[in-house]
Structure formats: C-alpha cells, structure tokens
Amino acid sequence: MAPSPPITLKRLAEATGVHPSTVSRALNEKTRHLVAADVAERILAAAQALGYTPNRLAASLRTGRSRLIGVILPDIANPVFSPILGGIAEVLAAAGYSPVVADAGDDTSLQTLFVDNLINHQVDGLILATVTREDGVVSHCLARGVPVVLVNRFEQRGRVSAVVSDDAAGMCLAVDHVVAQGHAVIGHVAGPHHLSTGELRRSGYGAAMARHGLAPHVEEAERYAREAGIGPALRLLDTVPGLTAILAANDLLALGVYDALHSRGLSCPGDISVVGHNDMPLVDLVAPPLTTVRISHRDMGREAARLLLEEIADGADVRRRIVLPPELVTRASTGRPSGGAGRRFVTPLGGRPDGLPPFRRQKRPGLGD
Amino acid sequence: MAPSPPITLKRLAEATGVHPSTVSRALNEKTRHLVAADVAERILAAAQALGYTPNRLAASLRTGRSRLIGVILPDIANPVFSPILGGIAEVLAAAGYSPVVADAGDDTSLQTLFVDNLINHQVDGLILATVTREDGVVSHCLARGVPVVLVNRFEQRGRVSAVVSDDAAGMCLAVDHVVAQGHAVIGHVAGPHHLSTGELRRSGYGAAMARHGLAPHVEEAERYAREAGIGPALRLLDTVPGLTAILAANDLLALGVYDALHSRGLSCPGDISVVGHNDMPLVDLVAPPLTTVRISHRDMGREAARLLLEEIADGADVRRRIVLPPELVTRASTGRPSGGAGRRFVTPLGGRPDGLPPFRRQKRPGLGD
DNA sequence: TTGCTTTTTACAATCGATTGCAGGCAGGCT
DNA sequence: AGCCTGCCTGCAATCGATTGTAAAAAGCAA
Numbered sequence: 001m002a003p004s005p006p007i008t009l010k011r012l013a014e015a016t017g018v019h020p021s022t023v024s025r026a027l028n029e030k031t032r033h034l035v036a037a038d039v040a041e042r043i044l045a046a047a048q049a050l051g052y053t054p055n056r057l058a059a060s061l062r063t064g065r066s067r068l069i070g071v072i073l074p075d076i077a078n079p080v081f082s083p084i085l086g087g088i089a090e091v092l093a094a095a096g097y098s099p100v101v102a103d104a105g106d107d108t109s110l111q112t113l114f115v116d117n118l119i120n121h122q123v124d125g126l127i128l129a130t131v132t133r134e135d136g137v138v139s140h141c142l143a144r145g146v147p148v149v150l151v152n153r154f155e156q157r158g159r160v161s162a163v164v165s166d167d168a169a170g171m172c173l174a175v176d177h178v179v180a181q182g183h184a185v186i187g188h189v190a191g192p193h194h195l196s197t198g199e200l201r202r203s204g205y206g207a208a209m210a211r212h213g214l215a216p217h218v219e220e221a222e223r224y225a226r227e228a229g230i231g232p233a234l235r236l237l238d239t240v241p242g243l244t245a246i247l248a249a250n251d252l253l254a255l256g257v258y259d260a261l262h263s264r265g266l267s268c269p270g271d272i273s274v275v276g277h278n279d280m281p282l283v284d285l286v287a288p289p290l291t292t293v294r295i296s297h298r299d300m301g302r303e304a305a306r307l308l309l310e311e312i313a314d315g316a317d318v319r320r321r322i323v324l325p326p327e328l329v330t331r332a333s334t335g336r337p338s339g340g341a342g343r344r345f346v347t348p349l350g351g352r353p354d355g356l357p358p359f360r361r362q363k364r365p366g367l368g369d
Numbered sequence: 370m371a372p373s374p375p376i377t378l379k380r381l382a383e384a385t386g387v388h389p390s391t392v393s394r395a396l397n398e399k400t401r402h403l404v405a406a407d408v409a410e411r412i413l414a415a416a417q418a419l420g421y422t423p424n425r426l427a428a429s430l431r432t433g434r435s436r437l438i439g440v441i442l443p444d445i446a447n448p449v450f451s452p453i454l455g456g457i458a459e460v461l462a463a464a465g466y467s468p469v470v471a472d473a474g475d476d477t478s479l480q481t482l483f484v485d486n487l488i489n490h491q492v493d494g495l496i497l498a499t500v501t502r503e504d505g506v507v508s509h510c511l512a513r514g515v516p517v518v519l520v521n522r523f524e525q526r527g528r529v530s531a532v533v534s535d536d537a538a539g540m541c542l543a544v545d546h547v548v549a550q551g552h553a554v555i556g557h558v559a560g561p562h563h564l565s566t567g568e569l570r571r572s573g574y575g576a577a578m579a580r581h582g583l584a585p586h587v588e589e590a591e592r593y594a595r596e597a598g599i600g601p602a603l604r605l606l607d608t609v610p611g612l613t614a615i616l617a618a619n620d621l622l623a624l625g626v627y628d629a630l631h632s633r634g635l636s637c638p639g640d641i642s643v644v645g646h647n648d649m650p651l652v653d654l655v656a657p658p659l660t661t662v663r664i665s666h667r668d669m670g671r672e673a674a675r676l677l678l679e680e681i682a683d684g685a686d687v688r689r690r691i692v693l694p695p696e697l698v699t700r701a702s703t704g705r706p707s708g709g710a711g712r713r714f715v716t717p718l719g720g721r722p723d724g725l726p727p728f729r730r731q732k733r734p735g736l737g738d
Numbered sequence: 739t740t741g742c743t744t745t746t747t748a749c750a751a752t753c754g755a756t757t758g759c760a761g762g763c764a765g766g767c768t
Numbered sequence: 769a770g771c772c773t774g775c776c777t778g779c780a781a782t783c784g785a786t787t788g789t790a791a792a793a794a795g796c797a798a
C-alpha cells in the first residue's frame with residue numbers, strides 16, 4: 001500500500017505533461033487564474049488521482065512561512081493551561097496553522113532552550129504562557145525577531161501583546177461579594193508576586209478593600225499549589241483577629257485554605273468563607289462547592305491565537321493587550337459571617353467535618369496561573 | 370536588535386573562509402572528525418560569535434526527517450488526555466523531538482484531515498489517542514506509510530503498536546474491592562462499546578463477577594461524560610433489586626452516578642457504593658471522595674512516545690502492545706453495604722445530602738478515555 | 739625525488755515547492 | 769501584413785542544509 005515513490009510536484013508535472021511551475025500555480029488557489037482553465041482542471045484531476053500531497057517543508061523553506069506556531073507552557077497537565085492550549089489549537093487549526101507545544105516548567109533557561117528550538121523549526125510565531133513580570137525569555141524572542149503573544153500572564157514592560165483576564169477586577173468581584181454578605185475582616189492568600197496574576201490580584205484586593213474602607217490582610221504563597229496555600233491561610237487565621245473570610249488568588253490555593261481550616265477545626269462557610277479564582281473543573285464538586293472567580297481560559301487561548309495570527313499577517317507592529325472580563329460564580333463556600341457567635345465545629349457522621357480527604361502530596365507541583 | 374540578514378551556513382562559511390559543506394560537517398557531531406581539528410574549532414567559535422542557528426526546515430527537507438511528531442487527541446482540555454500529552458512532550462523533548470498537536474474531537478473525517486495535514490508537515494510519526502475499536506484513521510496512516518502508536522485506546526485489529534492500561538484488570542480490582550466489602554449485587558455503568566476502554570472494562574467486570582459467581586448488571590453510557598452517567602445509573606437503580614454498588618467505567622460517569630443517587634435521595638456510600646476509573650485530578654476532593662482505579666496517564670504518554678521513537682529508529686516493524694498495570698485507590702465512596710436495613714436519607718445542615726451542587730451543563734461534552 | 743596512502747577540503751547535486759522573468763502564441767487592431 | 773497586447777507556460781534561480789564524489793594537500797616510505 002505504501003506509495004514507494006512519494007508523489008511530488010515534479011512527478012505530477014510529468015504525469016500531466018506540463019512544467020512543475022504550472023502545476024504549482026494550478027494547485028494554488030491564488031495563482032490558478034494564471035493557468036488555462038482546462039489545464040488547471042487536468043492537473044487537479046491528476047493530483048486527486050495520484051493522491052498528491054504537498055510537502056509543506058519544502059514550501060516553507062521557499063516561502064519562509066512554516067504555518068507552525070510554538071506554544072510554551074509551564075505545565076500542560078494543569079487544568080488552567082490545558083484549556084488555554086485547547087483554545088489556541090482550535091483557532092490555529094481553523095486558520096491552517098498547527099501548534100508545536102513545549103512543556104517548559106518554571107525554568108527560564110529551559111524555556112529559552114525551547115524557544116530557540118522552536119525558532120529553529122521556523123515557527124511563524126510564539127505564544128508564551130510562562131512569563132514572569134520581568135521576563136528574559138521575552139527579550140530573547142524579541143532579539144530573535146519572532147512575533148510573540150503572551151497569554152494568562154504578562155510582563156511588566158509591555159513590550160509584546162498579551163491576552164489576560166482582568167485579575168484586579170476579579171478580586172474586586174470577590175471582595176464585593178463577601179462584603180455584601182456582611183464580612184468586614186477579610187484576608188487574602190496572594191499568589192507569587194513575580195507573576196502578574198499574583199501581583200494584580202493582590203493589588204485588586206487591596207484597592208477593593210480600600211474602597212470599602214477596610215484594612216487589607218495579605219499573606220503570600222510561594223507557588224500556585226494546594227500545599228502552598230496552607231501556610232499563608234494559617235498565618236491569617238493566627239494573626240488576624242475576627243477574620244471571617246479568606247480570598248485566595250487561585251483555586252488550588254483555596255483548596256489549601258480548606259486544608260488549613262480543617263486542621264484548625266474550623267468550618268466553611270460557617271466560620272470562614274472562602275473564595276477561589278479560576279473556576280477549575282470539579283471545584284463545583286468539592287465540599288463545600290467553591291465560590292470562585294471564573295476565567296474562561298479557553299477564550300484566552302482563542303484570543304491569543306487570533307492576536308498572534310493578526311500580528312503575523314499585519315507585520316507585528318500592533319502590540320495590544322486584550323483583557324477578558326471575569327465573572328463571579330457563587331457557590332456554597334461563602335455565606336453570612338456567624339456574627340460573634342463563636343466558631344462552631346460540627347462533625348457529620350463518619351467523615352471529616354468538611355468532607356476533605358487526608359492531604360495527599362502531589363508528585364508534580366501544581367503550578368497554575 | 371533583529372539580525373537583518375539571518376545567519377546561514379553559507380554566511381558562516383564566508384566568515385571562516387571555508388566551504389559550506391565543511392561548516393556543516395564541523396557543526397555536526399558525527400561528521401566533525403572529517404574536519405581538521407583547528408578548522409573545526411574556528412568554525413565552532415564563529416558560529417558561537419555570530420549566533421548561528423541552523424534552519425531545521427532545510428535540514429529536514431534534505432534528510433527527510435523533521436523531528437516532529439504529530440499527536441492527535443480527542444480533547445486536549447480533558448484531564449485524561451492532558452497528562453498523556455504532558456508525558457509525550459516530556460519524552461519527545463528529551464530526544465530532541467517536538468510534538469505538533471491536533472485537537473480533533475470525535476469526528477473521524479476531521480481526524481483524517483488532521484492526519485494528512487501533519488503528514489504534509491512531514492512528521493516522523495504519529496500518536497493517536499482517538500482511535501475506536503475499528504478505526505479508519507489507522508488504515509489511512511498505514512496507507513500513507515507513517516509510523517503510528519496508539520495510546521489509551523487501541524484498535525481491534527492490532528495493526529499498530531499501542532500503550533494502554535490493563536482495563537480489564539482495573540475492573541477486576543474494583544469488583545474484588547466491593548465484593549470484599551460484602552457487596553453482592555453490583556452494577557456497571559459501561560463506557561461506549563466502540564472504544565476499547567469501554568469494551569474491555571465491561572468484559573473485565575463481567576469476568577470478575579463470574580469468577581465470584583455473581584450475576585452482571587450492565588447499562589451502557591453513550592459517552593464518557595458526567596451527564597451520560599445519570600441515565601444508566603438510574604436504570605440500574607430501577608431495575609436491579611437489592612443493588613448496593615455501582616462501578617463506573619470512568620470518573621466522569623461516576624460523578625453522574627452521584628447525581629443519579631442524589632436525584633433518588635440515596636446516599637453514598639450509605640446506600641450505594643461507587644467506584645470510578647482513572648483517578649482524575651480532584652476526584653479525591655469531591656464529596657464523598659471517590660474510590661477509583663488509578664491509571665498513570667502521564668506514564669502512558671511517556672511509554673507511547675518511547676515506543677514511537679523506537680519504531681522510527683528501528684524501522685517500524687516491531688509492533689508491540691504495552692499494558693500498564695492499574696491500581697485501586699480506596700477512598701470514601703465505598704463501604705460495607707447496609708445489610709437490608711433499608712435506605713437511609715440524611716440531610717446535613719444547609720446542603721444537599723451528598724454535598725453535590727445542582728447539575729450544571731457543560732458546554733463542551735466531556736469525552737474522556 | 740617519486741609514488742602511494744591518508745587526511746582534509748571543495749564541488750555540485752539534491753530535497754520539493756515557489757516565483758520573477760522571459761518567451762511563445764493567439765487575437766485584435768490599424 | 770504588421771504590430772501590439774494579453775494570456776499561458778516554461779525556464780531557472782532560490783530557500784538552507786546535507787552528502788557522495790572528486791580533487792587537493794599532506795604524510796610517509798623507498
């Protein structure tokens with residue numbers, strides 16, 4: 001079955017008795033008008049019959065456009081990034097492009113290595129989901145002259161286009177929500193400050209608190225991971241008297257807050273209300289179902305891909321930032337504060353008070369955002 | 370900053386005063402010995418100084434090997450497939466290959482389209498996670514003479530290598546577990562029979578039940594999705610007297626079983642024990658935490674990539690099937706059956722009895738497995 | 739010095755498609 | 769008939785790296 005000699009343009013030309021260049025023109029939509037209609041038809045028919053498939057490599061080499069887009073992620077398996085990749089793949093496919101993905105983790109030098117590798121593959125552009133607020137990888141891409149779009153996070157200096165969620169506004173929604181429920185002493189488990197998401201959510205929290213005339217209480221987590229949320233949550237519980245709500249910068253951190261509450265024998269939302277960020281899959285199923293700020297990661301991926309394709313088409317001097325509006329999803333982890341009635345601790349039959357299983361250490365640190 | 374004229378082999382040759390072919394040989398580890406040591410050193414230095422980066426496209430065109438691997442998934446964002454992709458990317462990167470991914474959904478014609486596109490990009494091989502038991506896409510790949518490895522699912526005819534979990538053994542673990550707890554009337558919510566996972570888990574269930582001398586009760590779900598699990602679960606509840614346990618072919622289906630139990634006012638594990646399959650992220654956090662059969666999807670991806678690279682290196686006439694052993698993870702959704710005491714229905718304060726939120730329709734149908 | 743082997747380097751073809759340029763041919767016009 | 773215009777098609781260079789072969793240079797023995 002395997003066609004011993006692969007069908008090339010030249011072979012098609014021989015088969016139809018014309019020059020390869022004529023075949024090329026006939027096969028290309030845009031140049032077909034340069035070829036006599038009957039000849040074009042004959043060529044098309046022959047291509048069909050022989051099962052011709054163009055070698056994109058050769059075309060790319062000649063034209064300088066590979067129709068490949070490099071995508072660099074910190075963690076493919078993370079529920080935040082896989083929908084982003086899905087959105088990217090969707091838009092790229094519709095435009096005839098394909099994503100080449102690299103799972104680069106947090107290591108900048110590794111990221112740079114992947115960038116170089118992708119550039120060697122002559123990708124037409126890059127989408128980075130890995131950047132920190134001051135990012136050397138972006139500089140590297142810029143130096144190499146490749147169109148770049150950032151997604152989910154962006155860099156401080158704004159040298160390239162980015163698609164992000166309105167992180168500050170998201171925290172605003174969260175603060176307003178719990179304030180409306182009657183909370184006044186509200187803490188924040190912040191994300192890493194070197195990531196734009198961490199920084200902006202923290203400042204959004206601060207601004208919203210100030211607007212309500214409330215004092216901020218912030219503890220920063222080292223990473224976006226469940227375990228990393230426990231310590232900061234405990235510190236808030238220990239140092240902030242009268243605390244009734246904790247807003248986490250991320251759903252995984254919120255789950256860490258759950259762990260912390262349990263270890264202190266506190267209930268949610270009875271004693272402490274909790275809000276997350278991202279609306280990861282299944283957080284509507286944890287106990288209690290998590291109130292969180294929903295971000296459409298798939299949409300972010302889509303927009304990022306669209307933006308990049310535009311920049312590639314237009315010559316890369318647009319440089320925009322697209323900010324997607326987040327949305328609050330109210331579930332059962334938030335409620336009115338138990339006004340001074342003291343903290344209750346109820347144990348339902350045969351289970352942990354909050355339904356949480358014992359803490360299980362993850363092998364791969366959950367990164368996130 | 371952007372280097373106006375990209376550095377090519379020829380330019381490097383001019384800079385060092387030798388012929389391009391000599392530069393090529395000096396740069397390639399394997400041919401460097403053909404070049405005088407001092408010349409080679411000079412060339413390396415110049416390459417370093419000028420920031421030379423090879424054009425892989427050109428090399429691929431000449432050598433016929435692109436170092437690109439196509440990966441076709443039914444759903445990138447699905448928690449089953451994203452770790453698989455992660456494992457693939459990990460192994461490929463270590464070997465100097467890059468994955469080009471396509472999110473092709475369930476549509477065979479679309480899958481074929483993607484396959485052709487990837488082949489046009491001259492990928493050195495393909496990894497398919499989409500195949501059904503009788504798969505036309507595999508035939509297509511075979512006809513086009515591209516090395517192929519299947520992952521997670523495999524096709525009936527076994528024409529190509531595959532890496533899968535031991536689905537039958539997994540169901541065996543599940544059956545043995547609930548039988549050991551004292552259950553005797555045990556139902557199975559099966560996955561689609563046109564997928565190897567659905568078929569094998571179903572037959573594994575059947576075999577294990579037979580071994581224990583128990584009668585099987587099977588209802589098949591149309592898709593691997595939470596919603597798709599509800600109907601079959603209800604049918605089991607309605608038609609199987611004395612039912613005390615339901616084994617789902619998939620975690621998402623198991624969550625659908627939860628929904629069904631709730632709609633009938635039944636508790637888990639009080640009235641019905643439930644077992645899932647896959648150990649998706651966060652199923653340890655739902656209420657009650659799900660007992661499930663763990664599959665290391667990341668390992669599956671790794672093995673698939675390794676297998677494919679081997680086949681590419683050895684000439685593709687190996688054709689193996691790697692079967693990974695699954696593992697039972699016992700959590701709180703299974704327990705001793707409440708021997709004939711009748712079904713209790715307990716409503717904890719201010720929540721649904723099982724802690725489940727109202728059913729929320731997903732926009733994208735969860736595929737899975 | 740001659741002759742022969744062994745390095746080392748240059749030449750040129752090649753992978754497959756694209757594209758500027760020129761040439762051929764037909765038809766229309768004067 | 770002569771000339772011009774416009775439509776098709778062929779020619780050949782090109783993208784950048786790889787590689788078989790030939791040639792040049794160097795080394796060595798006699």
